[in-house]
Amino acid sequence: MADLGYVALLLAFALGLYSATAALVGARRDRPELVASARNGLLAIAALLTFAAVTLWYLLLTPDFQVKYVAGFSSRDMPFNYLIAAFWAGNEGSLLWLAWVLSLLGAVALLVHWRRDRALMPYVIATIAAVELFFVSMMVFQANPFHVLPFVPPDGRGINPLLETRWMVVHPPALMTGFVAWTIPFAFAMAALASGRLGNEWIDSVRQWAIVAWLVLGLGNLAGSAWAYGVLGWGGYWGWDPVENAALMPWLVGTAFIHSIIIQKRRGMLKVWNMVLIILTFGLAMFGTFLDRSGVISSVHSFAADAFAPLYLTFILGSAGVAAALVVYRLPLLRSDNTLDAVLSREAAFLLNNLLFLAVAFATFWGTLFPIVSEAVRGVKVTVAAPFFSQVNGPLMLALVILMGIAPLISWRKATPSYLARNLAYPLGAALAGMGALLLVGVRQGVAVMAVGACILTAGVIFQEWARGSALRHRTFQEGWATAFGRLIASNRPRYGGYVAHLGIVLVALGVVGSSFYQISSETTIPKGGEIHVGAYRLRYDAAQEQLRGHKLVTAATLTVFDGNPGRPIDTLVAERSVDFRWGQAVSEVALRSAPLEDLYVVLAGVDGSGAATFKVFVNPLVLWIWVGGLVLLLGGVVSLWPGREKGSSP
Numbered sequence: 001m002a003d004l005g006y007v008a009l010l011l012a013f014a015l016g017l018y019s020a021t022a023a024l025v026g027a028r029r030d031r032p033e034l035v036a037s038a039r040n041g042l043l044a045i046a047a048l049l050t051f052a053a054v055t056l057w058y059l060l061l062t063p064d065f066q067v068k069y070v071a072g073f074s075s076r077d078m079p080f081n082y083l084i085a086a087f088w089a090g091n092e093g094s095l096l097w098l099a100w101v102l103s104l105l106g107a108v109a110l111l112v113h114w115r116r117d118r119a120l121m122p123y124v125i126a127t128i129a130a131v132e133l134f135f136v137s138m139m140v141f142q143a144n145p146f147h148v149l150p151f152v153p154p155d156g157r158g159i160n161p162l163l164e165t166r167w168m169v170v171h172p173p174a175l176m177t178g179f180v181a182w183t184i185p186f187a188f189a190m191a192a193l194a195s196g197r198l199g200n201e202w203i204d205s206v207r208q209w210a211i212v213a214w215l216v217l218g219l220g221n222l223a224g225s226a227w228a229y230g231v232l233g234w235g236g237y238w239g240w241d242p243v244e245n246a247a248l249m250p251w252l253v254g255t256a257f258i259h260s261i262i263i264q265k266r267r268g269m270l271k272v273w274n275m276v277l278i279i280l281t282f283g284l285a286m287f288g289t290f291l292d293r294s295g296v297i298s299s300v301h302s303f304a305a306d307a308f309a310p311l312y313l314t315f316i317l318g319s320a321g322v323a324a325a326l327v328v329y330r331l332p333l334l335r336s337d338n339t340l341d342a343v344l345s346r347e348a349a350f351l352l353n354n355l356l357f358l359a360v361a362f363a364t365f366w367g368t369l370f371p372i373v374s375e376a377v378r379g380v381k382v383t384v385a386a387p388f389f390s391q392v393n394g395p396l397m398l399a400l401v402i403l404m405g406i407a408p409l410i411s412w413r414k415a416t417p418s419y420l421a422r423n424l425a426y427p428l429g430a431a432l433a434g435m436g437a438l439l440l441v442g443v444r445q446g447v448a449v450m451a452v453g454a455c456i457l458t459a460g461v462i463f464q465e466w467a468r469g470s471a472l473r474h475r476t477f478q479e480g481w482a483t484a485f486g487r488l489i490a491s492n493r494p495r496y497g498g499y500v501a502h503l504g505i506v507l508v509a510l511g512v513v514g515s516s517f518y519q520i521s522s523e524t525t526i527p528k529g530g531e532i533h534v535g536a537y538r539l540r541y542d543a544a545q546e547q548l549r550g551h552k553l554v555t556a557a558t559l560t561v562f563d564g565n566p567g568r569p570i571d572t573l574v575a576e577r578s579v580d581f582r583w584g585q586a587v588s589e590v591a592l593r594s595a596p597l598e599d600l601y602v603v604l605a606g607v608d609g610s611g612a613a614t615f616k617v618f619v620n621p622l623v624l625w626i627w628v629g630g631l632v633l634l635l636g637g638v639v640s641l642w643p644g645r646e647k648g649s650s651p
Contacts, residue, residue, distance in 0.1 A: 178217025
C-alpha cells in the first residue's frame with residue numbers, strides 16, 4: 001500500500017506540471033481544449049491525493065510500522081482519535097494534508113467557476129497547479145510520507161505527549177486548511193492581472209473564498225489558543241510564539257483585504273491596494289507553512305528542522321516577484337474610478353482600518369524575525385519577548401476596536417461632524433458611564449478603563465444599529481420584534497454578519513483586558529493538608545496518587561476549593577503531571593474551574609519524596625469570554641458568507 005501511495009504522489013507531480021503548462025499554453029494560443037485538459041488534470045490530482053490520504057490513514061490504522069511515518073507517529077495502544085490525528089502530527093503527513101486540501105479546494109473552485117469565470121480559468125488553473133506542484137514536489141523529493149524502513153519495528157513511538165489533546169483533531173488541520181485556502185483568492189487575483197480583466201468580476205468571485213479562508217484560519221487560531229491554555233500550563237492562551245504569530249499575520253492582512261474589497265466594489269477605489277493585500281496574505285500564509293517546518297526559528301509548535309528553508313524561500317519570493325511584476329504591468333488598468341472625497345468618510349475609515357491591521361501584522365512580523373536579523377547583522381541572537389508585542393500591538397488593537405464603533409456611523413463620500421456626533425451620543429454616553437463606574441469601584445488601570453470604554457462604545461453602536469433597523473421593520477411591515485430582527489439580519493447578511501463579527505471582537509477584547517491586567521498568580525510548595533490562598537479562593541491539598549497508564553507514569557493531586565476564608569467547599573480539582581517514557585517528556589494536565597467572571601487554573605509542577613507538591617495557581621478574569629467571543633466572531637463570518645437582500649425590505 002505504501003508503494004501505491006508514493007506512485008499516486010508521482011502521478012500528481014506529473015499532472016501538476018502538465019496542468020500548469022497546458023493552462024498557460026492554452027490561454028496563450030487560444031486553445032480551449034488544452035485549458036479543459038488542464039482542468040481535468042487538476043481534478044485528477046484531487047483524486048490521486050485523496051487516494052494518497054486514504055492510504056496514509058489506512059497505514060496508520062492498520063498499523064504498518066514498516067512505514068517510517070507510521071512508526072514515528074502511531075503506536076498499538078493509541079486511541080482512534082489520535083491515530084486519525086497522527087496524519088498531520090509530523091512533517092511528511094502535514095505536507096500531504098496541505099497538498100490534499102488544496103487539491104479539493106481547487107477542484108471545488110473549478111467546478112463552481114468554470115462557466116461563470118471562463119476567461120479567468122486558465123490562469124486560475126495554472127496558479128493552483130503551481131502551488132500544488134510545490135507541495136507535492138517536496139513530498140516526492142524530500143519528505144515522502146510513504147518511505148518504507150528495511151525492517152519492521154515491533155511498535156511505534158506514538159505522537160508527542162503535548163499533542164495528546166482533543167484540540168489535536170481541530171487545531172492543526174484547521175490552521176493548515178486556512179493557510180492553503182488563501183491560494184484560491186490569490187489565484188483569481190493573478191488570473192485577473194494576467195487576463196487584464198480587472199473590473200469587479202474577480203472581486204465577486206473571490207469574496208466568499210476569502211471569507212472561507214478567513215473563517216477556517218480563525219478557527220485554527222482560536223483552537224490553538226484553547227490548546228495553549230489547557231495544555232501548556234503557563235496560565236495564558238497566546239504567548240506570541242513565532243508559529244502562533246505566523247498564523248495570526250495572514251489572518252490580520254486577510255481581514256484587511258475583506259474590508260478593502262468593499263471599497264472597490266462600491267466606489268471603484270483601492271484596486272492596486274487590494275492586489276497588494278491579497279499578495280501579502282498569500283505570501284504570509286505560505287510563510288506560516290514554512291515557519292512550521294523550516295527550523296529557522298525555535299517554537300514549541302514547529303516540526304524538526306530540515307532542508308526545506310531554501311526551497312520555501314525560493315517559492316515564496318518567486319511567487320511574490322511574479323505577482324509584483326504583474327501588478328506593475330497592469331498599473332494602467334488598475335487606476336481608481338474615484339478619489340477620496342473627504343477625510344471624514346466611510347472610505348477613509350476603511351483605509352485607516354486597513355492601515356491599523358497592517359501595522360499590527362508588520363509589528364508582529366518584525367518581532368518574529370528580529371532574532372534572525374540581529375544574529376545576521378550583529379552576530380548576537382536577540383530574543384523578542386511577549387511584552388514587546390503587547391506594548392506595540394495593544395494600542396493599535398485598541399484603536400481598531402474604537403474604529404469598529406465609529407466607522408459604521410460615518411457616511412460614504414462625506415460625513416459631517418454634527419451627524420456623527422448625534423449618532424454617537426448614546427453609545428458614547430454608555431461608554432463614559434461604564435468608565436466612570438469602573439473608576440468608582442476602584443479600577444485604576446488607565447489603559448484597562450479606556451479599553452473597556454472602547455468595547456462599550458462599539459457594542460453600543462452595534463446594538464443601536466440593530467435596534468434602529470428592527471424598529472423600522474417593526475413599524476413598516478408590522479412584524480414582531482424577533483421576526484423583525486431575524487429578517488433584518490437576512491436582508492443584508494454581509495453588513496449585519498459583520499456586526500456579529502465585530503461583537504465577537506468586543507467580547508474577545510474584554511476577555512483579553514480582564515486576563516491581562518488582573519491576573520493573579522501564585523507558585524507554592526505545600527505538604528498534604530496544606531493550603532494556598534489565591535484571590536478569593538482557598539485551596540487545600542488533600543492527596544497525591546501515582547498510577548502507571550500504559551507508557552506513562554501519572555501523578556494526580558487532588559485539591560478542595562473553598563470560596564473565601566474560611567469559606568465553603570465549592571469544587572474539587574484534580575491536577576496531573578505525567579512522564580512519557582517513550583519521549584522522556586513531562587506534561588502537565590491543567591485543572592480548570594471556568595466561570596463567566598473568572599477561571600481558577602491549577603498546574604501541578606511536581607511532587608517530592610515526602611509528598612509535598614508544588615502548584616502554580618492562576619486566577620484569570622473573563623477568559624471564558626475569549627472563547628465565547630471567538631465563536632461569535634466566526635458566526636459573524638458564517639452569516640456574511642451568504643450575501644443577499646430581501647427585495648424592498650431593507651431599512
